[in-house]
Amino acid sequence: MIDGFRNPSDATTCLPEDLLLLCARSARSARRDDGRIRQPVYLPHALAGAVLVELLFAGALRFDDKRLHLDGNPPLGHPSLAAAATTLLPSLSGPRGARISTCLVRLRRRPGARPFLDSLTTAGLVRRDETRLLGFIPVASHTLTDPSIRAHRVSRIDAALASPATANPRDLALATLAATVDLTNHLHPTRPDRPTRRLLTDLTRADPISSAVATSIRRART
Numbered sequence: 001m002i003d004g005f006r007n008p009s010d011a012t013t014c015l016p017e018d019l020l021l022l023c024a025r026s027a028r029s030a031r032r033d034d035g036r037i038r039q040p041v042y043l044p045h046a047l048a049g050a051v052l053v054e055l056l057f058a059g060a061l062r063f064d065d066k067r068l069h070l071d072g073n074p075p076l077g078h079p080s081l082a083a084a085a086t087t088l089l090p091s092l093s094g095p096r097g098a099r100i101s102t103c104l105v106r107l108r109r110r111p112g113a114r115p116f117l118d119s120l121t122t123a124g125l126v127r128r129d130e131t132r133l134l135g136f137i138p139v140a141s142h143t144l145t146d147p148s149i150r151a152h153r154v155s156r157i158d159a160a161l162a163s164p165a166t167a168n169p170r171d172l173a174l175a176t177l178a179a180t181v182d183l184t185n186h187l188h189p190t191r192p193d194r195p196t197r198r199l200l201t202d203l204t205r206a207d208p209i210s211s212a213v214a215t216s217i218r219r220a221r222t
Helices: 015-022 043-058 079-092 100-107 114-123 147-162 169-180 194-206 208-221
Strands: 061-064 067-070 126-133 137-144
Touching: 015 043, 015 114, 015 147, 015 169, 043 061, 043 079, 043 100, 043 169, 043 208, 067 079, 067 100, 079 100, 079 114, 100 208, 114 126, 114 137, 137 147, 147 169, 147 194, 169 194, 169 208, 194 208
Parallel strands: none
Antiparallel strands: 061 067, 126 137
């Protein structure tokens, strides 16, 4: 969490946390695991992109000639964002900076999802349950504590897609990053219509970070 919150639906979360909350199974059936977070295979790519976006928003990074450069040492709020900035130092410390793809590779495994799930658990937005596989292998799962937590993020994406030109940049980033791992096809009971899917494709291509994430995922699939 970046800072405090008044209630679960309007909690101030960072983009990696928002992506994880969107991974929760929608509570539209009677299944016992409704609300459980199920991470797509390629979510680490999107989480890495979300971390980069947060560092850009915070002023820790900047774009220059299609490359990323260090741009200060602002407070980052979430310990994992600060750790990510440290991880990128070897790549970004030179005068030429680094390509987005290089930064994504460095961040794909660090910090990963766990610290963000831990912060969501501490904040009370998700509940952590642990079982034992084969009686001795610990397996953790995370479940939303309130369906409105996911619904609030979905409404942010809906609003951004309804008016992209005036949308909050953070909400647009959430929409395009979610699209890279197909989360936008599962926000509602039915898939988005063709114009909405086309809009998401165009917005993703226009955003440097989300476009690089999408390219990274395509390469990983081949």
